[in-house]
Amino acid sequence: MTEENAAPPEETDQETVEEVDLGPMAYGVPVTESFGQTVLHPTPDQLIETATALQQDGFCMVIDVTVVDYLTHPGRTDLPSAVTPQRFEVVVALINHQQSTRIRLRVQAGNEQPTVPSLFDLFPGTEAMEREAWDLFGVTFTDHPDHSRILLPDDWEGHPLRKDHGMGDIPVQFSTTVGNR
Amino acid sequence: MTSDDLTLALGDPERVHRREQSAVLRVNESDAEALTGDPENPEDDHRMILNMGPQHPSTHGVLRLMLEMEGETVLRSKPVIGYLHTGMEKTAEGLTYLQGPTNVTRMDYAAPLFSELAFSLTVEKLLGIEVPPRATWIRMLMCELNRISSHLLFQATNGMDLGAVSMMIYGWREREEVLRFFEKVTGLRMNHNYIRPGGVAADLHDGWRQDVRELLDMLPARLEEYDTLLTNQPIFQERLQGVGVLNPAEALALSATGPILRSTGYSWDLRRHAPYMFYDQVDFDVVVGTWGDCFDRYAIRQNEIRESLRIIEQILDLMPEGDYRVQNKKVTPPPRARIDESMEALIHHFKIFTEGFHVPQGEAYVAVESPRGELGCYIVSDGSPKPYRMHIRGPSFVNLQTLPHLMEGGLIADGVAVISSVDPIMGEVDR
Amino acid sequence: MPQIPILGNTQHIANDGLEGLDHNFVTARIEDLVKWSRARSCWPATFGLACCALEMMATGAAHYDLARYGMEVFRASPRQADLMIVAGRVSQKMAPILRQIYDQMMEPKWVISMGVCASSGGMFNNYAIVQGVDQIVPVDVYAPGCPPGPETLMHAILTLHENIQSGELTRRRDANQGGAAIDLPPLAPAANQSVTLGEKEGA
Incomplete structure (x- = not known):
């Protein structure tokens, strides 16, 4: 991390630009817009490259890493034609403090054994978020320094936030007899 | 290897x-x-x-x-972590958008209104609706009060962790006053479910200005008491200054937000640098530290209470008249009186509360500045009345990553001060 | 005769002798005295889990002042606590720890299940939350609410005090073989044999 990256943004009265106009392609990957927010669609192989380029362009922080399981989704309409929809999608949110802009990466991670490279070496702050993604969705992050469960017990089986994992609820029984209360 | x-x-x-x-x-x-x-x-x-x-x-x-x-x-x-893992993100998939705030409000239980706010703003973004100005101002008023009560909670527990047990009693005394106002407005002391998609659950009560005015008159003097008790006290300073130091580059690399990032001297506050709601219309300062140590984090929270009081002072003047929720038939149930007269209104009311309203397909991420940092909400909608996926980016969860770096090389007794200064709320860490 | 604080000069007690029995002495059953003192110095363990923990702390703070019931001393060590207030949702990961802490508490011990999450899982009927802490530890009083306000918690505490003093709880425990159900492993046979000092190996 260099010094100029660490300099706080200048105080300006400019209106926030949440949308970054990048055209249909940027950083070698397709770009879409979702409710005024810019979304990039790299493949898992392109992820590190894209993230490195973004980091050099001032996106100094990964704010969030999460996963969506599209198993029971009726079908996404917001993906660009070049992107093949897959069951697991890793969503990485980055922020640029200098221009106060945000960019979201949606990575199609695979259907059966979802795997994406870890962003830990570029952004060490992703460590816990990627562990959470593994814990709840079973997405493997290659090259992650501590690829283990974080929220659930170590001996837990399954990944509960997957759509084919049940809620795990216990049916509530209502007694018909009036108890002594 | x-x-x-x-x-x-x-x-x-x-x-x-x-x-x-x-x-x-x-x-x-x-x-x-x-x-x-x-x-x-x-x-x-x-x-x-x-x-x-x-x-x-x-x-x-x-x-x-x-x-x-x-x-x-x-x-x-x-x-x-994970000892309080509640599976809220899974639960959210089974709740309608109107029921959603009841779920997220139980995450950060020290600042429940912020989770509701992030959720509601995201749903409104997906719906493409604009809430009336009064609703937004009410949200800002309540959130700033909530920031005060959350920071007061920090002052209380921070004091208690460091052995100043009397501080716990003081902090709670003031927090109680704020909670009393919350109870008047929302009906509950915590877990309010007050901010909902489309506005807020109820208008402010008559005489709310008087109540807020009393809080504004009371709190600055009480904060002076804290300064006397803790800030200027050599033992307290000795215990915190130079303990748990972080530099801006480390904080950025670890994705830290909120008071932890600001304590390093890095000015980043979403209210100022990416304004949402009407924060660009009020005047306030972003409090930053110098050394990035526990004392800076303490002092930032102490002064953020003062800044919040300043914002509330302005909200009192700026609060407009008008609707407290959007008059969009799709999202808002008809008023109570209409239900008695009109069959259609009754059916409509029933539909909204049983089936819920449909939200167009898409995905959006909206972030707000909670007392602990950036609180984001990511929702994927498949067009049904329930979110397909709801994810909350909890600031405590991410900020907790700084803990090993803050504690490294320090004494175990300082570790307690460090944990306290990070101010994690486990409900939000584990969700 | 000595000057005793509160009582003052106690010469008249000695003077009255047996004649003064009816006004100088209070007689009671020792059992009642024990129950009374148990009810009046019920020290809770700090066992804050979630939202309810904040309300539990608020109950202990200035405004609601739990000290009125002799309960302001929240003990950090379960060994020194009589009452466990399970304040908040209990996750599957936390459940074994909760049971361990309960087992570390000394008898007689009581449990208040504070809030709906602890009592029944509340709104979180899913894979992560134990549907009622009474599956792990025997609960004496349930406090409803999400979270229960300090008034509700105080009502639960007073109910518990009443039950402790009436002997209701100990009676119920005796009836169902001790609700605490501490599982002591049977002593190893060698422990039954008498050991003379200095005889042990290496001594």
């Missing part, structure tokens, strides 16, 4: 350092046992693994820490 192999693989020595020599103890429980030294062996380095929590009076709930100790010094550490 040895350190040399890693250097070859990763190239950059700094990367190797991050992975291998970091302050984070990356071992699981069974391996940790092997790290403990043999006390009988004089050759041994006498390191040991100390377990702290999850049931510990100063771990703020159920945080557990594995600490690698050499004597009294903490070398590496690992926060072990």
Whole structure:
């Protein structure tokens, strides 16, 4: 991390630009817009490259890493034609403090054994978020320094936030007899 | 893999350092046992693994820490979390958008209104609706009051953790006053479910200005008392200054937000630098620290209370008349009086509360500045009345990653001060 | 005769002798005295889990002042606590720890299940939350609410005090073989044999 990256943004009265106009392609990957927010669609192989380029362009922080399981989704309409929809999608949110802009990466991670490279070496702050993604969705992050469960017990089986994992609820029984209360 | 192999693989020595020599103890429980030294062996380095929590009076709930100790010094550490994992993101998939706030409000229970706000703003973004100005101003008023009550809670627990038990009584005394106002407005002291998609649940009560005015008159004097009791007190300063130091580059790399990032002197506050609601219309200062130590984090929260009071002062003048929720038939149920007269209104009311309203397909992420940092909400909608996926980016969860770096090389007694200054709320960490 | 604080000069007690029995002495059953003192010095363990923990702390703070019931001393060590207030949702990961802490508490011990999450899982009927802490530890009083306000918690505490003093709880425990159900492993046979000092190996 260099010094100029660490300099706080200048105080300006400019209106926030949440949308970054990048055209249909940027950083070698397709770009879409979702409710005024810019979304990039790299493949898992392109992820590190894209993230490195973004980091050099001032996106100094990964704010969030999460996963969506599209198993029971009726079908996404917001993906660009070049992107093949897959069951697991890793969503990485980055922020640029200098221009106060945000960019979201949606990575199609695979259907059966979802795997994406870890962003830990570029952004060490992703460590816990990627562990959470593994814990709840079973997405493997290659090259992650501590690829283990974080929220659930170590001996837990399954990944509960997957759509084919049940809620795990216990049916509530209502007694018909009036108890002594 | 040895350190040399890693250097070859990763190239950059700094990367190797991050992975291998970091302050984070990356071992699981069974391996940790092997790290403990043999006390009988004089050759041994006498390191040991100390377990702290999850049931510990100063771990703020159920945080557990594995600490690698050499004597009294903490070398590496690992926060072990998940003892309050509630599966809220799964639960959210079974609740309609109108029921959603009841779920998220129980995450950060010290600042419940912010979770509701992030959720509601995201749903409104997906719906493409604009809430009336009064609703937004009410939201701002309530959120700033909530920021005060949350920071007062921090002052209380921080004092208690450091042995100033009387501070706990003081902090709670003031928090009670704020909660009383919340109870008047929302009906509950905590977990309000007050901010909902489309506006707020109810208008402010008659005489709310008077109530807020009383709070504004009372709190500054009470904050002076805190200054007398803690801020200027040599023992307290000695305990916090220079403890748990973080520099801006580390804070950015670890994705830290909120008071932790600001304590390093880095000015980043979403209210100022990416204004949402009407924060661009009010005048306030972003409080930053200088040294990035525990004292700065304490002082930032103390002064943020004052800034929030300033904002509330302005909201009192700026609060417009009007609707407190959007008059969009799709989202808002008809008024109570209409239900008695009109069959259609009754059916409509019934539909909204049973089936819920449909939200167009898409995905959006909206972030707000909670007392702990950036609180974001990511919702994927499939067009049905329930979110397909709801994810909350909890600031405490991410900020907790700074803990090993803050504690490294310090004394175990300072560890308590560090945990307290990070101010994690475990409900939001584990969700 | 000595000057005793509160009582003052106690010469008249000695003077009255047996004649003064009816006004100088109070007689009671020792059992009642024990129950009374148990009810009046019920020290809770700090066992804050979630939202309810904040309300539990608020109950102990200035405004609601739990000290009125002799309960302001929240003990950090379960060994020194009589009452466990399970304040908040209990996750599957936390459940074994909760049971361990309960087992570390000394008899007689009581449990208040504070809030709906602890009592029944509340709104979180899913894979992560134990559906009622009474599956793990015997609960004496349930406090409803999400979270229960300090008034509700105080009502639960007073109910518990009443039950402790009436002997209701100990009676119920005796009836169902001790609700605490501490599982002591049977003593190893060697422990039954008498050991003379100095006889042990290596001594």
